[in-house]
Amino acid sequence: MYIAERTLTIMRALLKRYGPSKIKMILWDQEFSGTHWDFIDDTAGDCVYPHLEKHLQGGSILDLGCGPGNTANELAATSYTTYVGVDISEAALAKARKRTDENGRGGKNSFACSDFLGYRPTQQFDVILFRESMYHVPPAKVRPILDHFSKYLKNGGVFIVRMNTTDGKGGHKPRLAAIVGVMDADFDVVEKNQYGENGPTVIVFRPKSKAGEGLTRDSESEEFGKIHA
Numbered sequence: 662m663y664i665a666e667r668t669l670t671i672m673r674a675l676l677k678r679y680g681p682s683k684i685k686m687i688l689w690d691q692e693f694s695g696t697h698w699d700f701i702d703d704t705a706g707d708c709v710y711p712h713l714e715k716h717l718q719g720g721s722i723l724d725l726g727c728g729p730g731n732t733a734n735e736l737a738a739t740s741y742t743t744y745v746g747v748d749i750s751e752a753a754l755a756k757a758r759k760r761t762d763e764n765g766r767g768g769k770n771s772f773a774c775s776d777f778l779g780y781r782p783t784q785q786f787d788v789i790l791f792r793e794s795m796y797h798v799p800p801a802k803v804r805p806i807l808d809h810f811s812k813y814l815k816n817g818g819v820f821i822v823r824m825n826t827t828d829g830k831g832g833h834k835p836r837l838a839a840i841v842g843v844m845d846a847d848f849d850v851v852e853k854n855q856y857g858e859n860g861p862t863v864i865v866f867r868p869k870s871k872a873g874e875g876l877t878r879d880s881e882s883e884e885f886g887k888i889h890a
């Protein structure tokens with residue numbers, strides 16, 4: 662019984678990472694239609710907020726894998742002017758929109774239902790956030806996806822990634838450590854804090870090229886091709 666359940670959990674995780682968008686959507690909608698993710702409805706005081714507020718400085722944020730609207734509604738309202746949340750689950754976004762309306766943040770928060778692996782923003786942002794959502798990017802696509810979204814960072818803008826890479830035994834899970842390795846090697850890391858021995862890490866980084874000129878739109882198409890290769 663244990664082996665069967667474990668196999669199903671692994672298959673589900675692989676489909677959520679590597680499956681077609683339609684399948685990912687169905688799986689995430691199932692989870693957000695029940696109570697599975699209710700525990701993230703209230704994450705006030707989370708370690709990511711001081712990093713976001715420091716780098717937003719009243720600016721704009723793109724939240725990739727935004728879930729049911731915790732960041733959109735818990736982030737200090739005075740710390741940003743524009744928030745765009747993207748998620749593959751309509752069920753999660755329905756909660757995010759409801760919470761936004763209840764909080765009177767409809768004028769500054771907006772949401773889009775999309776697989777972030779193929780999402781093209783319509784503006785540039787001061788901060789692009791992957792909060793507990795980088796796990797669902799196939800390792801080989803981490804660099805191409807970050808290159809793609811680099812074009813949507815304003816000059817001086819940063820990526821902020823929150824993820825827990827620990828294995829609970831004092832080490833780090835190899836796949837997740839490799840993802841962080843991409844950020845360390847290919848980007849300028851400006852902050853990296855692990856919160857607690859087995860807790861999450863928040864990494865703040867920017868493209869090396871952002872110190873000078875951004876990449877061109879031609880190179881964007883090239884990178885986008887790689888993401889979908």
Ligand SMILES: C[S@@+](CC[C@H](N)C(=O)[O-])C[C@H]1O[C@@H](n2cnc3c(N)ncnc32)[C@H](O)[C@@H]1O
Nearest residue numbers: 689726727728748749750776777792793794797
């Ligand atoms: C663990 S939840 C994190 C939610 C929220 N960011 C938080 O930290 O509480 C992961 C979220 O990423 C979304 N997600 C996973 N893969 C995605 C993809 N390929 N495109 C868009 N959203 C995705 C899921 O629907 C889910 O809402």
